[in-house]
Amino acid sequence: MDFFHVIVVLLESTIRVSVPLIFAALAGLFTERAGVFDIGLEGKMLGAAFAAGAVAAVTQSVWMGLLAAILISIALSLVHGYASITQRGNQIVSGVAINFIVAGSTVILGEAWFRQGGRTPALGEGARFQVVNLPFADSIREIPILGPIYSDLLSGHFLLTYIAFAMVPVSWWILYRTRFGLRLRAVGENPGAVDTAGISVIWLRYRAVICCGILCGFAGAYLSLAMTAGFVKGMTAGKGYIALAALIFAKWRPKNIMLACLLFGFLDALAIRLQGNPLPLIGQVPVQLMQALPYILTVILLAGFIGKAIPPKAGGVPYVKER
């Protein structure tokens, strides 16, 4: 029973840390499937987290915070889009630049506005997301096995958590069942085919980049309005890169993305759990090892040991009409 309890707690925190990964990886899915590589997920998420924290602190409204997060994230996406789609610049350089600019400017603006060492003020109840309890969560907690699973594991998360998991089938549906999705996937494979079919490659890629901005906005807002109460400098702490790793690990497919994010989230939760608790037989597992595991797994995947990750064919290549 105690072991079962540990598992439930572990899975519950897995879900909690997976949410920003899911949002960010789905965000990456939209741009990368359209042929625009985006290493700037980290920066967009961080910018969104800051905007959410700052606006929610000033307006005392969680919704204004969320809106600000999405708008800032879209704005950053458009910068990336302008550099890599319109100006045909190097997508990696543009993404890295965004990461650096955001990492620096959030601290400077935070200090200038709030004078709390780059933090935003701690948010009160109305200015952040509250947990949602599913119906009957309290009354059936005592039922063995099913009770804790429903009441502790499924119930009691933030609204954004449920949205994140709902976005997985929604993204799948958009990509595979709508005209927009068909064209988006086509433009990431062969923009020439899209262009000759009479569709604007540029406008299509911009729309994909905007989708990415919206989802990164959710990811950032989750960090500063739900997971914690306010923005802390550098609070994404590499989650954007983990999401990118998850995207590759998932071979650019929505369902796999959810599973990959849950796996990476589980490793994260496990790392926290194992801190100071030596495992039987193995002994103390260094936290750093656990934290490096997502990257190690991705490298193993890329080396071809676990199937093959084939990126969108036109990914990273600006579209130029051939002469």
Place this chain on the structure above:
Amino acid sequence: MDDIAIELRGIDKSFGPVHANKNINLKVRKGTIHGIIGENGAGKSTLMSILYGFYQADSGEILVDGKAVAIRDPNAAIAAGIGMVHQHFMLVENFTVLENIMLGAEDSQILNKGIAKARVELKRLEREYALEVDPDAVIEELPVGLQQRVEILKALYRRADILILDEPTGVLTPAEADHLFRVLEQLKSQGKTVILITHKLREIMAITDEVSVMRRGEMVATRTTAETSVEELAELMVGRRVLLRVEKGEAKPGDVKLAVEELTVKDGRGVTMVDNVSFNLRAGEIVGIAGVAGNGQSELLEAISGIRRAVSGSVLLNGKPIEVTGHADPSELRDRGLAHVPEDRHHVGLVLKFEECENAILGYHHDKRYLNGVFLNIDAIRKDAEQRIAEYDIRPPNPRLKTANFSGGNQQKIVLAREMERGPDVLIIGQPTRGVDVGAIEFIHKRIIEMRDQGMAVLLVSVELDEIRALSDRILVMFAGRVVGERNPDATEGELGLLMAGVEGRKEAAE
């Protein structure tokens, strides 16, 4: 009364200093197959891209069915009833046939309804034009001939009345090309207008009703096909009389210079590209390797010349083994008398950003002639290059010019000059005349035969069957990585075509 489907009036287009189309006038009659022929770089593709809305003409007018239309983008072209089959297929390779056909013409935001409609429409088109293809097949799993069929269906699905085909037979076997021509005849009989762009005179003669000739951006003539001849068209294309048939005497084969034994090569994905291939190459003979692109010829060349590792087998050069399964060193092979003119001169044969004289010594830069101690002897290199330029008639004759600024034919001459001039024992040539104009082809062919007559052993790989037949003393046909037959150069095209398609070869291999 002849109806005009498309009329171009005074089309003019420049890309910077390059005047690609000069005051082009063209009338294409409805319900005919109209050929447009010209050398590479004559402006055919530019003109068609303007017609399809890919580029805007600087000046001039396009009339469809007698009405002036502004074609600003491919959408406008599609709306005007123009469809295009591109030289490099514009297909999404991991999509199904149906998805490719629907793309851009999906009807509604949600795909489901559109898919059902597209399926019905596709069935109808298949019946009407005898263009069968499985709508749920994934493009990358289809042979090239079928992929092209999908491109045609795409145009028809968008209700094109005028179909432009840009070099459609470049990737096809002769049998597939014949089938394509039957399809085009069928389209014509249904009242569609077909514009066929090609540089192959034979195709023009075989299928078109009328033919227009382009040369250096100008439309130089339009003829009724039945009233013209191959010789006349060739002359119009080049601007002077050309020899279409290469003059060549009997081969006098000598000792075996290159012996390939049971060579097997796999590509990066582990797919067997060259399967147990054996042959001999003698001094003073040209052995041609025929086959549709992608049947292992490239990998065979790469393995012999030491730039791709073979899985098994052996190769003897002048009786001594080449380490084909280990670390064969191309520069060592060069010293041992094996020269290689790679298939892809842009990526393998030349560094386009280098000056001509630098490319002229690429790979031979260790040669004492070009060195001053550890430094390059620039003067010697330039002088050498100038001499080579004169011998091979490379234009413009400037060794300091960036290689990218030479035309395809002249770039190829730079590579040939580099590899031939040192008198190797064995010369391996891939696609000697790909992207090369007719005038230069004549020159290159003559040179190759001269080299043979001087006792060099030449291994020639080309996807142009005409070239193989014109130059080779023996022809090996490759299909799916195997040599499926050996023929004399007087074998008929049909016979070779069947081998290239893998039809005859299987029987032969079984015997």
